[in-house]
Amino acid sequence: MSSLDKALEYYVANPWLCWGVVPFVAINIGQWTPILTLDWAINKSWAAPYLIEYGGASRKPRLELLEKVREKISLSRQYKEALWNSFGPSAIINAILGIWFLPFLMGKPTKPCPTLTEFVVSMVLMEYIDDFALYCFHSLEHYKFWHWHQYHHSFTTPSAVSTIVIGEIDIAIQGFIPILIACMSVRAHPILYAAHGFMRALESAVNHAGLDSPIIRAFLLKTYLPFGTSPAFHDCHHRYSNYGKGAKNLGEQFWIWDWMFGTLATANIGSTAQEKNQAVEAQQVQTAQDTVKAE
Ligand SMILES: [Zn+2]
Numbered sequence: 278m279s280s281l282d283k284a285l286e287y288y289v290a291n292p293w294l295c296w297g298v299v300p301f302v303a304i305n306i307g308q309w310t311p312i313l314t315l316d317w318a319i320n321k322s323w324a325a326p327y328l329i330e331y332g333g334a335s336r337k338p339r340l341e342l343l344e345k346v347r348e349k350i351s352l353s354r355q356y357k358e359a360l361w362n363s364f365g366p367s368a369i370i371n372a373i374l375g376i377w378f379l380p381f382l383m384g385k386p387t388k389p390c391p392t393l394t395e396f397v398v399s400m401v402l403m404e405y406i407d408d409f410a411l412y413c414f415h416s417l418e419h420y421k422f423w424h425w426h427q428y429h430h431s432f433t434t435p436s437a438v439s440t441i442v443i444g445e446i447d448i449a450i451q452g453f454i455p456i457l458i459a460c461m462s463v464r465a466h467p468i469l470y471a472a473h474g475f476m477r478a479l480e481s482a483v484n485h486a487g488l489d490s491p492i493i494r495a496f497l498l499k500t501y502l503p504f505g506t507s508p509a510f511h512d513c514h515h516r517y518s519n520y521g522k523g524a525k526n527l528g529e530q531f532w533i534w535d536w537m538f539g540t541l542a543t544a545n546i547g548s549t550a551q552e553k554n555q556a557v558e559a560q561q562v563q564t565a566q567d568t569v570k571a572e
């Protein structure tokens with residue numbers, strides 16, 4: 278038996294490690310890597326072409342709108358609340374409870390590591406199941422329990438840290454419970470549980486970052502799957518659906534649920550500044566060509 282096999286056997290035999298410490302660390306790496314990098318990048322001049330902006334002459338640039346949001350809820354307060362939600366008592370208690378109840382919900386791992394096929398198929402299935410559960414619970418919040426979710430919608434223009442500036446019930450409903458449902462549906466191996474938690478935390482932070490580029494999308498699993506959304510999809514939800522009933526874009530990873538249940542916003546989806554410039558340039562070229570033809 279190789280030392281890797283021995284390490285994996287030790288890993289799955291130790292609930293503290295495989296259901297507690299490692300998923301906790303994985304989720305926080307998934308969450309804080311994009312928060313720290315994208316919140317830092319958003320003010321840099323080289324990131325300007327990738328900012329998600331909305332059309333119309335009266336629309337203010339994103340950075341100006343972001344400053345307005347930060348005047349109401351300062352960036353330092355956002356970081357304090359995000360750190361509290363990630364590493365405070367409820368996060369620690371939830372991680373400890375997981376050590377006790379996750380083995381009952383997921384079943385005892387039958388092998389040290391899933392095969393590559395099992396890993397890929399389960400990761401894809403969990404993306405869809407998680408997002409459908411999120412769609413249902415997020416809709417319920419908008420339609421019945423708006424007061425649980427209203428605080429997260431203080432961010433009409435979110436940035437990456439906004440993903441975790443959220444009430445405790447809201448975190449459970451939109452984050453923890455969909456992850457649990459997705460993992461229970463495939464009886465996730467501890468490695469899959471940690472990997473899915475990592476992926477969802479990463480995707481959620483990127484969905485709030487206000488930036489979109491091919492490099493950013495390359496890090497997101499949903500980009501490669503049918504019906505996958507761009508980061509502008511959830512950004513549009515924050516910009517135009519800051520109310521209870523009638524809100525649009527209630528899924529986060531896939532647009533199919535919104536399309537199926539009639540909550541898809543077909544207008545006002547933001548695009549990056551670069552895409553807007555390209556569209557304007559294409560329009561100018563077309564106009565110039567039409568003028569030459571007319572002459
Ligand atoms: Zn919402």
Ligand SMILES: [Zn+2]
Nearest residue numbers: 429485511515
């Ligand atoms: Zn959000």
